[in-house]
Amino acid sequence: MCKLCDEGKPQDHTDLLRDSRRDFLKAAATTGVAAGGLSLFGARPAAAKDKDKNKEDDDPPDDTGKPGRRYIIRGGAVMTMDPSMPHRGEFAKADVLVEGKKIVAVGPNLPVAGAAQIDATGRIVMPGFIDTHHHQFETVLRSFLADGVLINDGSGSPSGSTTYFEFILLTFAPVYRPQDVYINELFGGLSQLDAGVTTVHDVSQIHHSPQHSDAAIQALFDTGRRAAFGYFESAGAAILHTNPGNQYPQDAPRIKKQWFSSSDQLVTMIMGGEVYLGNQSTDDSWTIGRNLDLQIAAHILSPFGIRPTFDLLAAGTGGNGHIGMGPDNLFIHTTGMSDTAWQRVKDVGAQVSIAFPIEMNMRHGMPPIIRMQMMGMEPSLSTDVECTMTADFFTQMRAAMNLQRMIVNQMTLDKPNGNQNLPDPRNWELPQSAMTSNDNPGFPYWPKPPAGIPAPLTTRDVLRYATMNGAKGLRLDTKTGSLTPGKEADIIILDATAINVAPLNQVPGAVVSLMDRTNVETVIVAGKIRKWKGELLDVDVPHLRKQLEASRDYVFNKAGVAQDLFSSQ
Ligand SMILES: [Zn+2]
Numbered sequence: 001m002c003k004l005c006d007e008g009k010p011q012d013h014t015d016l017l018r019d020s021r022r023d024f025l026k027a028a029a030t031t032g033v034a035a036g037g038l039s040l041f042g043a044r045p046a047a048a049k050d051k052d053k054n055k056e057d058d059d060p061p062d063d064t065g066k067p068g069r070r071y072i073i074r075g076g077a078v079m080t081m082d083p084s085m086p087h088r089g090e091f092a093k094a095d096v097l098v099e100g101k102k103i104v105a106v107g108p109n110l111p112v113a114g115a116a117q118i119d120a121t122g123r124i125v126m127p128g129f130i131d132t133h134h135h136q137f138e139t140v141l142r143s144f145l146a147d148g149v150l151i152n153d154g155s156g157s158p159s160g161s162t163t164y165f166e167f168i169l170l171t172f173a174p175v176y177r178p179q180d181v182y183i184n185e186l187f188g189g190l191s192q193l194d195a196g197v198t199t200v201h202d203v204s205q206i207h208h209s210p211q212h213s214d215a216a217i218q219a220l221f222d223t224g225r226r227a228a229f230g231y232f233e234s235a236g237a238a239i240l241h242t243n244p245g246n247q248y249p250q251d252a253p254r255i256k257k258q259w260f261s262s263s264d265q266l267v268t269m270i271m272g273g274e275v276y277l278g279n280q281s282t283d284d285s286w287t288i289g290r291n292l293d294l295q296i297a298a299h300i301l302s303p304f305g306i307r308p309t310f311d312l313l314a315a316g317t318g319g320n321g322h323i324g325m326g327p328d329n330l331f332i333h334t335t336g337m338s339d340t341a342w343q344r345v346k347d348v349g350a351q352v353s354i355a356f357p358i359e360m361n362m363r364h365g366m367p368p369i370i371r372m373q374m375m376g377m378e379p380s381l382s383t384d385v386e387c388t389m390t391a392d393f394f395t396q397m398r399a400a401m402n403l404q405r406m407i408v409n410q411m412t413l414d415k416p417n418g419n420q421n422l423p424d425p426r427n428w429e430l431p432q433s434a435m436t437s438n439d440n441p442g443f444p445y446w447p448k449p450p451a452g453i454p455a456p457l458t459t460r461d462v463l464r465y466a467t468m469n470g471a472k473g474l475r476l477d478t479k480t481g482s483l484t485p486g487k488e489a490d491i492i493i494l495d496a497t498a499i500n501v502a503p504l505n506q507v508p509g510a511v512v513s514l515m516d517r518t519n520v521e522t523v524i525v526a527g528k529i530r531k532w533k534g535e536l537l538d539v540d541v542p543h544l545r546k547q548l549e550a551s552r553d554y555v556f557n558k559a560g561v562a563q564d565l566f567s568s569q
Contacts, residue, residue, distance in 0.1 A: 058533065061116035065489075065528030070099045072112050076120030076493065077507050080106055080483035081127050081467045089482070090507070096125055098489040101527040105485055118522070122497040124507055126463075127482050128198025128490040128523065129393035130470025132353040133230075133297075133332045133382030136188035137181050137206040137216065140552035141172060145387040149363040150303055158568055164362060167561070168387055173206060173236035174243070175558035178215035180551045181206050185219030187548045188386065189227070194536050195392045196492040196520040199226040201270060201330075201353075201382070201474055203297070205235035209245030210254070217259050220267045225525045226490060228474045230297055231255060232272030233281075248272075249285040256292050266526060268476070270295045270330065275313065276304045283319035295328050295475055301364045302336025310337050314344035325350055330473055332382065335365030342368075346375050351473040355384040356399040362388060369404045373454035380473035381465050397462040397512045405456040408449070415450040459508035493522035 061071045073096040080089035085106065095110040096103060105112075145164060153160035176184075185202065192200060204216040213231065220227040231252055237243035252271060260269045271289030273296040275282050289296040300306050309318065316324030325331075329350040334342075345352065352372065359367045372379055381400060383391035449455075471481025480490045494515060496504040501514045523531035530537055556563050 060529045060532040060537070061118070064098075064524070065101055065526055067100045069527070070097065070104075070112075070115040071118060072097045072110065072115045073118045073120045073125055073491070073493065076123040076125035077496070077504065078106060078483065079124060079126040079463070079507050079511075081464060082482035082484045085484065089484075094125075096483060096489075096491065098491075098524070098527050101488050103483055103485050103487055103489045103491075106483055118493075120493055122495070122504070123521065124494040124496050124504075124511060125483070126492060126494070126511070127467045127480065128492045128525070129196055129396075129466045130199040130380065130474065130476075130481060131192065131197050131383050131391065131393070131396075132201045132330065132351075132380040132470050132473040133203055133355060133384055134188070134192070134200050134391060135205065135385050136185045136200070136202045136219075137173075137176065137204050138168065138385055138387050139184040139188035139191075140180070140548060140555055141168060141387040143387065144168075145385075146389075148388065149361075153363075162567075164385070164387075168385070169236040170239065171236070171559045171561060172555055174208070174240055175555055176206050176208065176212070177554075178209070178211040180555060181212050182215040182219045183544065183547045183551050185216050186223055187544055188391070189220065189223035189225060190536060190539055190541070190544070192383075192391050193223065193225045193523060193525070193530055194520065195517040196494070196523055197225075197391070197393055198490040198492070198523065198525050199228075199470065199474065199476065199480055201228040201230055201297070203230040203232055203272065203332075205232040205272070207231065207246070207248045207251075208234045208237050208243040210247050210251050211245070213247075213251060213255055214259075217255070217267065221265075224528070224530060225266065226476070226480060227267045228270045228295075228476075229259075229267055230270045230272050232297075233274060233277060238277070249281070249288050252288050252292060252294075256294070268474075270297050270474070272296075273298050275300070275309045275318065276306060279318075279320045282323055286319065286323050290328065295330055297330040297332060299333060300331045300335075300337060301333045303363065303365065307337055307341075310341045314338075314341040333359060333364050334368055335359055337368075342371060342375065346377055352377065352379045353382040353473055354379040354400070355382045356403055357389045357395060358384040360399070360403060367400075367403055369400065369457075370407055370454060373404075374452075378469055379465060380469040381462075392517050393466050394512070394516050397459075397466050400462045400465060401457045401459070401512065404454075408453055408456050411453050412447055412449040415447050459512040462512055463508055489524055489527040491522075491524040492520055493524075494519045495521045 063069045064071060075093055075095065078091040078094040078096060082089040091108060094106060094108045097105040097110055097112055097115065145162065145168060147159045148163045149159050150163060151165045152163050185204065189200065202216070202220060206216065207213045217229050220229055233248050234243045234246045238246060256269055271285060271292065271294040273282065273285040273289055275298050286296055300310055312318040313323060313325045318324060325344060325348055327349040330353060331345065331350055332353045333355060334352050354367050354369060356367050359365065369379065381393070381396045383396060468477065468481040471477040479488050483491065494511060496502065496510055498519050500516070501510050501519060504510055520531070521533055522529065
């Protein structure tokens with residue numbers, strides 16, 4: 001806490017950050033990956049304790065997530081996202097029994113004695129959301145690039161001038177220190193945990209040195225949610241050659257050995273294998289990743305000139321001539337790729353992550369949802385960057401549904417006119433020459449959908465993308481993604497009695513169409529309750545926010561970018 005900052009006289013907190021970095025490095029050295037008890041984490045906020053002082057029933061069960069510890073979530077509307085379970089895994093009123101880290105049973109009126117009880121009356125109980133691509137190191141840059149596109153387009157417009165490549169990658173990213181990486185990753189992760197996102201693939205492209213890598217990984221462990229650490233390049237700095245400590249990608253074996261020797265932990269590792277860094281880098285990163293038996297992820301988008309490179313990977317002749325795509329690949333965006341490459345993506349069983357709102361906003365190209373549906377494929381969802389868009393999953397699901405349905409619905413309306421105007425976005429509505437013909441007697445103009453296009457996405461579809469597909473996308477589907485007995489208990493409890501949701505009439509619809517992060521009441525990761533009735537447990541958010549703000553001040557200052565709360569970008 002800083003009194004002077006509170007009084008509006010901002011102070012330099014770099015000492016504080018240095019301390020916290022020393023703390024986490026010391027903790028990592030002495031206790032290994034299970035570092036706990038860092039000074040960053042306080043007890044439950046005093047205010048919350050005071051509020052509940054006279055209501056002991058409102059405290060969470062003790063020692064959740066520990067071996068043998070049992071509790072039962074009673075009487076909620078349970079949406080397991082596992083259609084192989086009875087009632088397609090959907091129960092209007094049921095219980096979920098958790099023991100230790102795992103879900104033991106799901107069903108109505110479970111006869112259980114001796115377990116602590118959580119009353120879920122009026123609540124929706126479902127698996128936590130899974131984000132398959134998020135750059136958490138950019139948390140201090142939140143909303144900086146709310147209007148920007150990927151690359152300066154020469155237009156002089158606000159969106160085309162302050163852009164992702166020039167500012168986020170080339171200006172801000174190179175100045176990050178390990179302690180900046182740590183607090184950005186931690187704060188961004190806790191924020192998503194608070195919003196019910198229990199698993200993330202953190203695409204940390206901020207590996208200017210092994211210390212930067214360790215800071216990112218330590219933060220993922222300290223966040224206490226399920227995470228795949230994505231070991232990507234040293235963004236920006238690799239282009240500017242300001243990263244003498246850069247050890248990407250050859251530090252991967254050291255990282256895997258030091259941090260990921262156990263598979264029974266919340267954090268796993270993915271190898272970043274960007275294919276726009278040159279053939280040698282592709283060769284090196286994909287070969288190292290495959291030798292370590294890691295999944296290999298890459299951003300794939302046509303504005304970066306990737307289509308021909310992707311075609312080579314599809315042909316098995318990528319990199320210096322021998323790299324090909326496989327079931328171990330996770331491709332991000334995948335906008336603007338060829339028919340041939342898409343067929344190969346499907347044939348090898350590679351995973352695809354779509355960041356709908358970001359792709360729509362930042363000119364990545366059309367999110368390839370219609371193509372995937374027409375090929376019998378499905379994506380997972382990803383939030384990408386908070387410099388431009390929120391990382392909550394209600395936004396992701398609604399954006400996915402809205403974009404897909406906008407296309408399909410317009411195609412349906414255009415069908416009697418031969419889809420003649422669809423390729424021209426300036427004329428996206430019905431053409432001026434259209435006959436508003438009536439092939440559905442009794443209604444003025446309401447054509448049947450044309451043959452061969454997908455049905456509009458439903459709320460269940462995007463919920464599946466946001467949960468099970470995410471688990472599959474990160475090879476975690478034996479552990480999470482649904483409330484299937486035997487899986488680890490990554491559970492969110494959503495308040496359907498709240499003023500923005502009640503009365504509850506349809507569960508998938510309430511979650512996707514009405515809810516936001518304020519409805520995320522309780523969050524559980526591997527059986528451990530992390531958020532309880534609206535508040536993160538064991539996290540001192542004001543303290544962490546001060547550190548984040550200090551990091552923000554450092555990064556902007558070092559990058560030479562003025563802080564301007566009303567910048568026109
Ligand atoms: Zn990305």
